[in-house]
Amino acid sequence: MATKLQLLNVRKSFGALTVCRDISLTVDQGQMVCLIGASGSGKSTLLRCCNLLEPVDDGQILLDGADITDPEIDPVPIRQRIGMVFQSYNLFPHMTVIENVLLAPRRVFRQSREQLRDGAETLLRRFGLGDRMTHYPDQLSGGQQQRAAIVRALAMKPEIMLFDEITSALDPELVGEVLDAVRELKSEGMTMIMATHEMGFAREAADKVCFLDKGTIVEEAAPEAIFSAPARERTREFLRRVL
Amino acid sequence: MGTIVEQESPAGDGVASPPRPNRTRRAIRERRMRRRSLAIAAFSTAAVAAALVLLVPMAPGWDKVRTVFFNWEVMAKTFPKLLSAFTVDIMIFAWSAPIIAVWGLVIALFRDARSPALFPLRLFAIAYNDIFRGVPVILVIYLIGFGVPGLGLPRPWNSPYLWGTVALVLSYSAYVAEVYRTGIDSIHESQRSAAKSLGLTQADIMRYVILPQAIRRVIPANMNNFISLQKDVALLSFIGPIEVLRQAGVQKSLLANFTPYLGAAIIFLAVTIPATRLADHLIARQNRARS
Numbered sequence: 001m002a003t004k005l006q007l008l009n010v011r012k013s014f015g016a017l018t019v020c021r022d023i024s025l026t027v028d029q030g031q032m033v034c035l036i037g038a039s040g041s042g043k044s045t046l047l048r049c050c051n052l053l054e055p056v057d058d059g060q061i062l063l064d065g066a067d068i069t070d071p072e073i074d075p076v077p078i079r080q081r082i083g084m085v086f087q088s089y090n091l092f093p094h095m096t097v098i099e100n101v102l103l104a105p106r107r108v109f110r111q112s113r114e115q116l117r118d119g120a121e122t123l124l125r126r127f128g129l130g131d132r133m134t135h136y137p138d139q140l141s142g143g144q145q146q147r148a149a150i151v152r153a154l155a156m157k158p159e160i161m162l163f164d165e166i167t168s169a170l171d172p173e174l175v176g177e178v179l180d181a182v183r184e185l186k187s188e189g190m191t192m193i194m195a196t197h198e199m200g201f202a203r204e205a206a207d208k209v210c211f212l213d214k215g216t217i218v219e220e221a222a223p224e225a226i227f228s229a230p231a232r233e234r235t236r237e238f239l240r241r242v243l
Numbered sequence: 244m245g246t247i248v249e250q251e252s253p254a255g256d257g258v259a260s261p262p263r264p265n266r267t268r269r270a271i272r273e274r275r276m277r278r279r280s281l282a283i284a285a286f287s288t289a290a291v292a293a294a295l296v297l298l299v300p301m302a303p304g305w306d307k308v309r310t311v312f313f314n315w316e317v318m319a320k321t322f323p324k325l326l327s328a329f330t331v332d333i334m335i336f337a338w339s340a341p342i343i344a345v346w347g348l349v350i351a352l353f354r355d356a357r358s359p360a361l362f363p364l365r366l367f368a369i370a371y372n373d374i375f376r377g378v379p380v381i382l383v384i385y386l387i388g389f390g391v392p393g394l395g396l397p398r399p400w401n402s403p404y405l406w407g408t409v410a411l412v413l414s415y416s417a418y419v420a421e422v423y424r425t426g427i428d429s430i431h432e433s434q435r436s437a438a439k440s441l442g443l444t445q446a447d448i449m450r451y452v453i454l455p456q457a458i459r460r461v462i463p464a465n466m467n468n469f470i471s472l473q474k475d476v477a478l479l480s481f482i483g484p485i486e487v488l489r490q491a492g493v494q495k496s497l498l499a500n501f502t503p504y505l506g507a508a509i510i511f512l513a514v515t516i517p518a519t520r521l522a523d524h525l526i527a528r529q530n531r532a533r534s
């Protein structure tokens with residue numbers, strides 16, 4: 001498999017607080033990598049570095065082999081190739097679902113609503129939002145909002161998707177429908193990195209699981225290995241607490 | 244889900260139970276309290292009003308004040324003239340307000356400009372806001388309204404309407420810009436993150452994501468600015484335009500009576516009180532929606 005995204009000794013601090021310490025990680029084309037770890041361990045920051053929402057302090061991130069952390073390059077076209085979904089959905093509350101989905105393609109691809117509408121509607125229908133397209137975000141359930149946020153990111157035809165605890169804000173009965181959407185993407189071969197507290201899902205769907213603690217990847221392994229026979233004591237301790 | 248079942252519904256779930264005829268003791272007590280406070284408020288208001296009506300006329304100068312300030316004959320004679328002069332106030336307001344809304348937004352955007360290349364704009368906006376919020380509106384009107392026409396410019400360019408408007412626009416845009424800026428700052432950072440992650444440019448993020456939300460959020464606060472503007476249009480009377488305050492002054496001199504000023508006040512109140520109530524209502528509704 002070709003390497004899609006590669007992190008080399010990525011370091012990131014906020015003031016005196018080092019949040020990512022020399023993180024190296026390889027994500028192959030079509031792979032699904034899950035990041036697990038206690039809250040505050042740096043999962044969100046790592047994901048935000050991957051699409052340049054946060055500038056890294058040191059190290060490199062290679063997308064298809066090209067360094068995207070070069071301070072000289074414009075982050076905007078890079079972000080267009082990397083989709084991201086957030087814990088709190090972050091839909092634009094003043095726009096309907098379909099307008100949320102169409103905004104970025106309209107502005108970036110310079111196409112009209114009419115040209116883009118069919119594609120957007122097909123995508124929304126596929127994720128079960130066919131009858132919610134003209135609703136505003138506050139008229140939707142959490143699960144529907146999160147699926148709309150996924151569709152909004154997919155409408156940019158990203159090469160990689162980053163998911164940051166996308167089910168953590170949901171009522172338990174709504175978690176399943178959002179995870180189903182991720183499963184669907186995986187079956188299509190989307191490359192994904194997902195920070196999650198859903199250990200069952202990570203075990204079932206991930207190709208690789210990374211356990212983060214205090215800004216370092218303590219252990220990186222296939223899900224079976226990490227969940228049934230963790231090599232490190234810190235991993236064992238964390239899993240004991242959450243499982 | 245409720246845990247206390249008040250009444251068994253024979254038809255099962257989904258059937259609303261009929262309203263209960265007996266009020267709870269708490270409801271009865273609250274109703275009694277409400278009635279009592281209403282009665283107290285009515286009584287005390289009536290007492291104060293009666294005291295004013297009875298006592299004020301006993302003041303030694305009352306008769307004189309009444310003929311000079313509350314003269315109904317003068318009022319009847321001058322009120323139509325005041326009303327027609329007020330159309331000038333409305334006109335000046337009507338063309339100033341949109342310019343202020345737009346120029347204020349431009350200043351707010353300059354002020355928020357982040358890129359180093361735009362630093363001069365940012366500096367300009369900061370200085371602009373400091374100056375025009377720090378100087379009384381009337382001073383700006385004097386300086387511009389008398390100063391610029393003093394340059395001896397030809398006909399349309401010496402109009403006090405023009406330079407009066409410019410003075411109002413300069414002053415009020417500074418206030419309006421600050422309100423826009425609070426609106427822009429109030430939009431949560433996560434909206435920006437989401438928009439960035441989609442690959443939108445800074446300009447598009449501002450235009451399509453931040454501003455539509457921010458402007459809507461500060462409509463009530465800006466309404467208060469525009470209510471002040473409507474009142475401050477009267478300040479232009481000092482540099483020439485015959486608007487309502489100026490007309491009241493003219494009538495005062497003609498009739499040697501201050502009642503026209505009362506008429507002007509009534510006209511202003513007829514506009515500003517409903518507008519203020521509307522703004523308060525919008526603010527209250529927004530606070531409720533956010534909590």
Ligand SMILES: Nc1ncnc2c1ncn2[C@@H]1O[C@H](COP(=O)(O)OP(=O)(O)O)[C@@H](O)[C@H]1O
Nearest residue numbers: 014017019037038039040041042043044045046
């Ligand atoms: N913008 C920021 N400024 C300062 N500190 C931050 C910022 N973002 C995250 N942090 C800190 O970095 C640490 C890691 O946070 P985060 O990446 O959100 O972890 P996780 O997603 O695993 O919970 C936390 O201590 C958090 O307080």
Ligand SMILES: [Mg+2]
Nearest residue numbers: 043044164165
């Ligand atoms: Mg997080």
